[in-house]
Amino acid sequence: MISKKFLAKLYKTLYTIRVFESECIKLYRQGHIRGYFHPYTGEEAIAVGVCTALNDRDYITSTHRGHGHCIAKGARLDRMVAELLGKKTGYCAGYGGSMHIANLSKGNLGANAIVGANIPMGVGAALGVTLRGEDRVTAVFTTDGATNNGVFMESLNLAAIWNVPMILVVENNQYAVSTPIEQATREPDLYKRGLGIGVESYAVDGNDVLQVYEKTRESAQRCRDGKGPILIEAKTYRHGGHHVNDPGLYLPKDKLEHYKSHDPILIGRKYLMQKGKASKKEVEAIHAAVEKEMAEAIAFATESPDPSMAEFLEMVEAF
Amino acid sequence: MTDKGNSNSYGSRILMYREALNEGLREEMERDRTVFIMGEGIAERGGSYKVTVGLVDQFGPGRVIDTPIAEASFTGVGIGAAITGMRPVVEILFVDFAMLILDQIVNQAAKYKLMTGGIGKVPFVLRSQGGVGNGLAAQHSQSLEGIFYHIPGLKLVLPSTPYDAKGLLKTAIRCDDPVIFLEHKLLYMTKGEVPQAEYLIEFGKGDIKRSGNDVTLVAWSNMIQRSLAAAEKLAAEGIDVEVVDPRTLVPLDRGIILESVKKTEHVVIVQEAVRRGGVASDIASIIQEEAFDYLDAPIEIVAGMNTPVPFNLDLERGSVPQEEDIIRAVKRAVYAETTPAEKPQKMELVS
Numbered sequence: 001m002i003s004k005k006f007l008a009k010l011y012k013t014l015y016t017i018r019v020f021e022s023e024c025i026k027l028y029r030q031g032h033i034r035g036y037f038h039p040y041t042g043e044e045a046i047a048v049g050v051c052t053a054l055n056d057r058d059y060i061t062s063t064h065r066g067h068g069h070c071i072a073k074g075a076r077l078d079r080m081v082a083e084l085l086g087k088k089t090g091y092c093a094g095y096g097g098s099m100h101i102a103n104l105s106k107g108n109l110g111a112n113a114i115v116g117a118n119i120p121m122g123v124g125a126a127l128g129v130t131l132r133g134e135d136r137v138t139a140v141f142t143t144d145g146a147t148n149n150g151v152f153m154e155s156l157n158l159a160a161i162w163n164v165p166m167i168l169v170v171e172n173n174q175y176a177v178s179t180p181i182e183q184a185t186r187e188p189d190l191y192k193r194g195l196g197i198g199v200e201s202y203a204v205d206g207n208d209v210l211q212v213y214e215k216t217r218e219s220a221q222r223c224r225d226g227k228g229p230i231l232i233e234a235k236t237y238r239h240g241g242h243h244v245n246d247p248g249l250y251l252p253k254d255k256l257e258h259y260k261s262h263d264p265i266l267i268g269r270k271y272l273m274q275k276g277k278a279s280k281k282e283v284e285a286i287h288a289a290v291e292k293e294m295a296e297a298i299a300f301a302t303e304s305p306d307p308s309m310a311e312f313l314e315m316v317e318a319f
Numbered sequence: 320m321t322d323k324g325n326s327n328s329y330g331s332r333i334l335m336y337r338e339a340l341n342e343g344l345r346e347e348m349e350r351d352r353t354v355f356i357m358g359e360g361i362a363e364r365g366g367s368y369k370v371t372v373g374l375v376d377q378f379g380p381g382r383v384i385d386t387p388i389a390e391a392s393f394t395g396v397g398i399g400a401a402i403t404g405m406r407p408v409v410e411i412l413f414v415d416f417a418m419l420i421l422d423q424i425v426n427q428a429a430k431y432k433l434m435t436g437g438i439g440k441v442p443f444v445l446r447s448q449g450g451v452g453n454g455l456a457a458q459h460s461q462s463l464e465g466i467f468y469h470i471p472g473l474k475l476v477l478p479s480t481p482y483d484a485k486g487l488l489k490t491a492i493r494c495d496d497p498v499i500f501l502e503h504k505l506l507y508m509t510k511g512e513v514p515q516a517e518y519l520i521e522f523g524k525g526d527i528k529r530s531g532n533d534v535t536l537v538a539w540s541n542m543i544q545r546s547l548a549a550a551e552k553l554a555a556e557g558i559d560v561e562v563v564d565p566r567t568l569v570p571l572d573r574g575i576i577l578e579s580v581k582k583t584e585h586v587v588i589v590q591e592a593v594r595r596g597g598v599a600s601d602i603a604s605i606i607q608e609e610a611f612d613y614l615d616a617p618i619e620i621v622a623g624m625n626t627p628v629p630f631n632l633d634l635e636r637g638s639v640p641q642e643e644d645i646i647r648a649v650k651r652a653v654y655a656e657t658t659p660a661e662k663p664q665k666m667e668l669v670s
Binding site for chain 2: 092100102117151162316
């Protein structure tokens with residue numbers, strides 16, 4: 001039985017990611033955040049469903065579109081905004097930025113701007129867990145784009161032959177930058193890639209937070225029982241272009257509208273109000289709390305100092 | 320025990336380079352349960368150059384892991400294990416194959432510490448071997464240290480003797496930063512004294528392999544052996560060569576090189592790698608920047624030709640520095656014999 005409290009937690013995290021991205025996009029457009037910024041908008045249910053089924057000791061490896069993973073794995077918004085602004089108080093002291101944000105204290109081993117590169121690293125984290133005899137699961141977030149990179153199949157195969165406790169989460173948003181999946185593979189059901197090499201593999205609706213959560217919970221348990229790895233394909237869709245400066249004109253209007261009406265935030269809210277019997281007022285209270293936290297996070301980050309050249313030189317002295 | 324050279328009161332044995340490496344791995348695996356090794360054919364087979372012989376019997380297949388031929392991925396596995404508390408030693412059979420793993424080394428391992436604000440550690444060792452062998456042709460003969468030298472965030476180690484190989488490998492395994500440890504295929508069967516007692520060799524500490532007063536010869540890896548042989552012949556002609564082995568190119572012991580240069584005032588740098596964009600050129604630039612006033616002659620560089628290594632044995636031999644090339648360069652450097660006709664005429668196949 002899923003409690004109202006649990007559904008409220010899921011919804012709050014979904015809503016937090018949505019607000020974080022929309023507020024940070026504003027900061028980007030105002031010129032405060034520079035570089036590349038890949039919004040997670042429209043895909044929130046995957047990070048939330050997966051990370052809610054994990055604990056703080058479990059690891060994740062994340063992608064270039066990693067803000068949602070970072071939030072769902074327990075990061076503080078203030079230190080995240082600070083990192084996006086390149087501030088000393090950021091999770092990576094302002095040295096990493098959006099595409100490399102990490103939070104090692106909560107098991108987030110980092111976002112990665114090389115598509116697919118975080119997959120073998122996740123297998124390695126899981127292999128280390130096995131060698132140390134620990135009880136930890138590693139969830140590796142990857143994308144449909146990465147499934148056509150060699151390391152995807154190589155690494156999944158290594159995970160399989162070594163039975164490591166890893167869940168490979170393929171966020172299938174159906175575009176590799178701007179290339180639609182139909183142009184990149186003959187078989188758009190990506191979970192089938194795992195079946196061919198003996199890996200238990202599933203497809204879920206990546207916009208439905210409960211579906212993602214349930215499948216991850218089962219998979220994590222199987223991993224803890226020594227029956228990993230497992231592949232989960234979560235089908236989803238971006239609400240915009242590849243990054244903030246990409247208007248995404250190649251996304252067919254009708255398809256985009258369909259997915260916007262099948263929005264992970266709306267679905268999460270429906271669960272909270274229908275299954276959880278939450279009132280409109282309770283939902284609004286969640287919204288208000290999140291928006292307040294975000295406003296405080298932006299204030300904190302804005303007021304934070306930049307890292308100094310002296311500190312930087314000290315750190316890279318041995319390089 | 321720290322690095323005190325080969326003479327010691329603890330007793331030593333004569334070991335082959337590969338045996339010294341094996342002993343280094345074994346000792347570190349005994350000492351630290353987080354150390355494990357991965358690579359192609361390293362378990363039962365003991366590795367192509369027999370460096371890992373017997374380790375699977377002692378430590379089991381969990382810590383001596385044979386991998387499929389998926390270099391980019393199993394290297395990434397090593398790095399993922401390293402950032403979460405293990406100390407993996409990944410073996411890439413030939414450094415030529417390391418071209419398949421450059422993303423993981425260059426974009427992941429080398430940058431992880433910086434990208435995580437200095438919190439993340441990558442205690443990862445990549446062991447591989449390079450250099451010209453005996454007719455192994457273009458894809459199994461390269462010296463690629465220059466590629467790794469160019470990347471900030473990596474340590475770069477090229478041992479030339481069994482003693483150095485063991486002491487540096489043990490230090491590499493205990494290092495919290497990624498280390499590229501490059502052996503040479505012609506060195507595995509070479510022998511040298513290795514102490515019975517445990518020792519480590521600090522990174523960034525070069526070693527004078529031969530003392531001399533007339534000319535400083537900087538070399539590393541297999542070029543040390545060739546330079547020492549050349550130095551003996553030159554000694555017979557009255558030229559006293561000092562052979563300096565930096566042992567680690569990153570960090571580089573500038574001090575030991577500059578001190579020697581200030582003493583001899585003549586420099587020859589020898590690398591097997593191709594000349595263009597190489598480490599030798601960088602060392603030459605450091606010397607001219609920091610010891611220009613001491614130089615009595617232009618710095619000589621003896622290096623591989625700017626070409627892939629050809630298969631034909633005579634051409635292969637001609638494409639990388641040989642003893643006679645080193646001898647000629649030293650003579651030019653000390654003006655002992657400098658007629659242009661005696662310079663080796665090497666074609667630049669690729670310019």
